[in-house]
Amino acid sequence: MIGILKGMATTMKHALDGKTFTVKYPETAPEVSPRFRGVHKFSQERCIWCRQCENVCPNDTIQIVMDDQRNGEQYNLHIGQCIYCRLCEEVCPVDAILLTQNFEFTADTKDEFIYNKEQLKNVPWYKGIDPLNSRNPDRGAWIGEGDGEVDYQ
Amino acid sequence: MSTEAVSDVPAESDRSGILAPVTASLIGRETHRNAPAGRIKPQDVPDVLRTLKTESGLDHLSCVTAQQYPDRYETMYHLRSYDDPTQEASIVVPTSSEEPRSTSGTTAFQTAAWHEREAFDLVGIEYDDHPDLRRILLPETWQGHPLSLDYDQDQPQIVPLREQDGSAHAIASEGREGTMFINIGPHHPATHGVMHLKLTLDGEQVAAVEPDIGYIHRCEEQMAQNCTYRYQIMPYPDRWDWSGGGLLNEWAYARAAESLADIEVPEYAQVLRTMSAEFSRILAHMLAAGAYALDVSGDFTATFMYAINERERVQKILEDLTGQRLMFNYFRLGGVVWDLPEPRSEFFEQVRSYLDGLPERLTDIHNLLTGNEIIQTRTVDTGVLPAEVAKDYGCTGPVARGSGVDYDLRRDDPYGYYDRLEWNVITEPDGDNYSRLLVRLQEVEESAKIIDQCVDLLEEWPVDERTIQSNVPRTIRPDDDTEGYWAVEAAKGELGIYMRADGTEKPARFKIRGPSFSNLQALPAMTVGGQVPDLIATLGSLDTIMGEVDR
Numbered sequence: 001m002i003g004i005l006k007g008m009a010t011t012m013k014h015a016l017d018g019k020t021f022t023v024k025y026p027e028t029a030p031e032v033s034p035r036f037r038g039v040h041k042f043s044q045e046r047c048i049w050c051r052q053c054e055n056v057c058p059n060d061t062i063q064i065v066m067d068d069q070r071n072g073e074q075y076n077l078h079i080g081q082c083i084y085c086r087l088c089e090e091v092c093p094v095d096a097i098l099l100t101q102n103f104e105f106t107a108d109t110k111d112e113f114i115y116n117k118e119q120l121k122n123v124p125w126y127k128g129i130d131p132l133n134s135r136n137p138d139r140g141a142w143i144g145e146g147d148g149e150v151d152y153q
Numbered sequence: 154m155s156t157e158a159v160s161d162v163p164a165e166s167d168r169s170g171i172l173a174p175v176t177a178s179l180i181g182r183e184t185h186r187n188a189p190a191g192r193i194k195p196q197d198v199p200d201v202l203r204t205l206k207t208e209s210g211l212d213h214l215s216c217v218t219a220q221q222y223p224d225r226y227e228t229m230y231h232l233r234s235y236d237d238p239t240q241e242a243s244i245v246v247p248t249s250s251e252e253p254r255s256t257s258g259t260t261a262f263q264t265a266a267w268h269e270r271e272a273f274d275l276v277g278i279e280y281d282d283h284p285d286l287r288r289i290l291l292p293e294t295w296q297g298h299p300l301s302l303d304y305d306q307d308q309p310q311i312v313p314l315r316e317q318d319g320s321a322h323a324i325a326s327e328g329r330e331g332t333m334f335i336n337i338g339p340h341h342p343a344t345h346g347v348m349h350l351k352l353t354l355d356g357e358q359v360a361a362v363e364p365d366i367g368y369i370h371r372c373e374e375q376m377a378q379n380c381t382y383r384y385q386i387m388p389y390p391d392r393w394d395w396s397g398g399g400l401l402n403e404w405a406y407a408r409a410a411e412s413l414a415d416i417e418v419p420e421y422a423q424v425l426r427t428m429s430a431e432f433s434r435i436l437a438h439m440l441a442a443g444a445y446a447l448d449v450s451g452d453f454t455a456t457f458m459y460a461i462n463e464r465e466r467v468q469k470i471l472e473d474l475t476g477q478r479l480m481f482n483y484f485r486l487g488g489v490v491w492d493l494p495e496p497r498s499e500f501f502e503q504v505r506s507y508l509d510g511l512p513e514r515l516t517d518i519h520n521l522l523t524g525n526e527i528i529q530t531r532t533v534d535t536g537v538l539p540a541e542v543a544k545d546y547g548c549t550g551p552v553a554r555g556s557g558v559d560y561d562l563r564r565d566d567p568y569g570y571y572d573r574l575e576w577n578v579i580t581e582p583d584g585d586n587y588s589r590l591l592v593r594l595q596e597v598e599e600s601a602k603i604i605d606q607c608v609d610l611l612e613e614w615p616v617d618e619r620t621i622q623s624n625v626p627r628t629i630r631p632d633d634d635t636e637g638y639w640a641v642e643a644a645k646g647e648l649g650i651y652m653r654a655d656g657t658e659k660p661a662r663f664k665i666r667g668p669s670f671s672n673l674q675a676l677p678a679m680t681v682g683g684q685v686p687d688l689i690a691t692l693g694s695l696d697t698i699m700g701e702v703d704r
Contacts (some may be wrong), residue, residue, distance in 0.1 A: 003524040010520045011455055021462055033469075035476035035494065058385040085388035085482045090490070091627075135476075135491070 034129055037084045037099040040077055042120035046096035047072060053088035053097055062088060077120060079105060080113030101126035171242045174208040175201045183245055186412060186637030188231075190243035195255040198246055199282070202230060202261035210234045211242060213560075214262040214547055216638060216666035218651045219272030221302050226253040226278050230265075231638045231651065231666075235544055235558060238566040243638065248278060257283035264547035267674045275300040275374075290367035290703060300375065332360055337689075339368050345444065346699030348673075350692075357684050362677050366702050373704040377663040382410050382629045383486060386663075391480040393667060393701040397436025397464065398644035400429050400475075402701075403484040408568055409639040409650040410486050414631045419620040420570075421611075422488035427570040428607035429474060429483060431600040432467050437644030438551075438593040438600075439463045441696040445590060446522055448693030449531045456521045463514060466507055473500065486629065488622030493611065504608050511601050515594065523591060532586035536679045536691030539584055546675035550646025550668050551596065552695055555589035557582040562642040574606045586694040593696070628658050636662075645669050645696060667701030 023030050032038075049072040054062045061082045065074035088097050100123055107113050115123075172179065172191050178201050181192040193201050205211045211232035218229040226248045233241035248255050257280040258265040269280045270289040277298030280286055288295060294312040297304050337350040347368035353361040373393060380386045390406045391399035404426060411418060418426075443460025446453030468478045473494050475483035483489055493500050522528055538548070543556040553560050561578040563571040579595040581588035633656035640649030646668030655661035672695050680688045 001526065003520075003526045003529070007456075007521045007525050010517045014517075021465065033472040033476065033494075035474075035491065036472060037476045056384050058380055058388055083388055083480065084477065085480075086476065087384050087388070087482075091384070 029127065032101045032103070032126060032129070034101070034131065035135055036101045036103070037086045038102040038126065039079050039100055039105055039123050040082070040088070040115075040120055041098050041100050041123045041125075042075055042077070042117055043096050044072070044075070044117055044121065046094045047075070048094055048096070050093065052091045052093065056087045056091045058085060058087065059083060075117040075120065076114055078114045080107070080110050095132055098131050100124075100131055101129050171209050171211070171240060172205075174204050183243070185243050186635060187639055188233075188241040188243050188637075190229075190245055192245045192247060195246055195248055195281075198230075198244075198256040198258050199260045201244060202232070202258045202265075205232055205242065205244070206261055209242070210236065210240065212544055213238070214258070214264050214268075215549075215640065215647055216649050216651060216664065217258075217265060217268035217272060218638070218662070218664040219276040219278050219300075220653070220662045220664075221250075221253075221276055221300070223250075223302065225250055226255075226276065228255050228269075228272060228278055229638075229651070230258060231649070235553075235560050238560070238562055238640075241638075253278040254281065255279070256281045257286075259284055262547070263545045263678075264671050264674060267670065274298065277301045288367075290370045292367075299372070331355070339365075345693075345697060348697070348699055348702070350688075352685070352688070354685070359680050359683055359685065359688055362680055362688065364673055364676055366673070366699070368703065369699055370703040371700075374663050374665055377665075378660055381658045382414065382631070382660065383625070383627060383658070386410070386660075387484060387486075388480065388482045391482060393665065393704065394437070394644060394648075394669075394698045395479065395700050396440045396644065396696075396698050397467075397479060398433055398698075399479060399481045400426075400433035400471075400483060401437070401641065401643040402648060403481065404430055404569070405639075405641045405643060405648040405650055407484045407486060408641050409637070409652050410629075412639050413635055413637060413652050413654060414486070414629050416487045416625055416629075417623045418488055419623055421614055421619050422621050422623075423570045424607050424610050424614070425489050425493070425621065426484065427574070428604050428611070429471065429481075429489075430569070431603045431607075432471055433481075434600045434644050435597050436464050436467050436471075438597050439467070441551075441593050441644075442518065442522065442590060445693045445696070446528065449690050450527055452527065453522070453525075456518070459514075459518055459521060463518070470503060470507060473503070485622055485625075487625040488620070490621075492619060492621050497612075501608055501612055504604065508601050508605055508608075512598075515597065518594065523587075523594065528590075529587065531686070531690050532590060532694070534583075534585050534587075535683065535687040536586045536694055537584050538675060538679045542678050543584070543675065546678065547671035548646070548675050549671065550642070550644070551589055551592045552646065552672045552675070554578070554580045555592045555694075556584035562640060562647060566640070568641060570607070570610075571603070574603055576602045576606075586690050589694045589696075630654075630656060630658050632656065638664075638666075640666065643668060645698065645701070646672060648701070665701070665704050667704060669695070669697040669699075669702045670704075673697045673702055 051064055054064050061078050063076045066072050086099050089099055172189055178193050178197045179191040183190040211234050213233050213235045215233055216231040220227055228246040230244040246255050255278055257269055272278050273286055274288040274290050333354045335352045337352055339347040339349040349365035351363040351365055377386050390402035393402050439460045443457040446456040472478050475481040538556045540556045540558050543553050543558055557580050559580050564578055576599045579592050581592050631654035636653035638649055638651040640647045648668055649666035651664040652660045653662040679691050
């Protein structure tokens, strides 16, 4: 009996302290860590079509089509099949593919989750967080773009 | 796997003399990276295992691996000692390609029963004298053995309903008049995933129980065999034990692959690994405790929320560190992917404030859960698992430690930074459901101690020595025919991986020893003779995650 009363006292203590742990989603957008891995964003301007991302992808989520001159034609990524391991971003030598913090994506059918390069380009940043800057601040220098702000568009 | 005649064995391979008691039965030696290994004939299996158990003290059959070579089949028994897991040996049993027939080791170790069934199911080796050689993961009507070399993946697996064996009740209640057959699961909330218990009741008593597993068999072993060592395998271990133990699972793969390919890990990365892995353990244990409260009685919804609340705090920290809340993919071969998030002082403050509040919150959970008379009535002296039985079934982790088996690979077979930190292995002597619950909650405290020391170390680490990854090439090709079995202490127990390289960038055989697989096997031993509610309470206390049972 004492144990049960102690348990009730514990719940009462927390019921009365007025603290809420959760946020009211979607009215309040939750805080997401800068390292969080969400939907990809792809930059055709940066991509050198080396196909490293396609090779490293553990479950064939990325499909690239090139013509016989090795010019890129298509870059398709199935964001519903992706396991969000971020290996594509990790191996990309020019940071052409990034994982934004954006975790909100919906579709009527699973096929609509196959994003082509235009759709991938238009994925919005989440709360304006720059993933590259927050994850690999030294990567900018590595690709020779100086120290200033980088505009990925 | 070079084979040599017994007479000209290099002296150091048998330095420990661990195989000495069975020298007469050996027909050859093999080179395994982790332990001395000897080949024996199929008919000698029970005797050799028994001799090693009694005379060399190898009382823990951690894993049985089966695989097919172009010219033969092999069954491998990975043995180690509960007292000192660094004492290990592998027994290899080659059998011919035409008729893969070996002898079962069940008379020496109960745990061999399920492991051999899995070998039969996936690879296709048959075991004489096995008490119950049936498929275990795949449906009974499956055609072919998926991990054998000549398996046709495109073969249709269409079987009419009449072919399905409906004899489960008949078998279970054979010779028991007036019993009732009941299915629990596969969609029962207390089975934590999809598991099916075939239960035979005699009145209110459990007369027989047989776990039917394999509902979420996801071919994890084969998937790993189709992935490259360097990058592609690492995201998958997170998905074996999805309760939050992801980083611990990743460490199992990291340890095995680093040992196989001789990759160094910088000290700094080891501290990061140790810290993050212990956070992962807190996540897993908190889910176990919270969900257990729900299993035992629906009145504990509030307690569940407190445990989830605790997980949320840890998940926030891990999200800042690894970028994901459950499927971390944080470890890499040779280190980790990221250093601590900048600014470091802010991160340390976050961790410190978490650790400072933890004792009070644990007291709350103890007040809500372990101090509660309802929980005590339901769990004390139910589902008792004596230490000897636990060892026979290869139980590890909190299940074994709750039975007083003092076995923790973090201390006994040290890796990472554990051996340089101050912490204790928690054991409880009683072996009942309550003990297992207590062990988990106390282990959270120990994890907090470890994290606290890691934070101290990280704070003082010199700036220019913060190497998070050693220099590992983009493609790793371990030498042909190197093989070995390595394990770490995951949230549920000993998570081991056997890997064999064939000179390519992908493993030729990748065997996962999921701790829940062995723990679950002990369920009948703990529940037969008890009542149904106790069965549910016992099942919950094993904290099985079906992802690593079915793989």
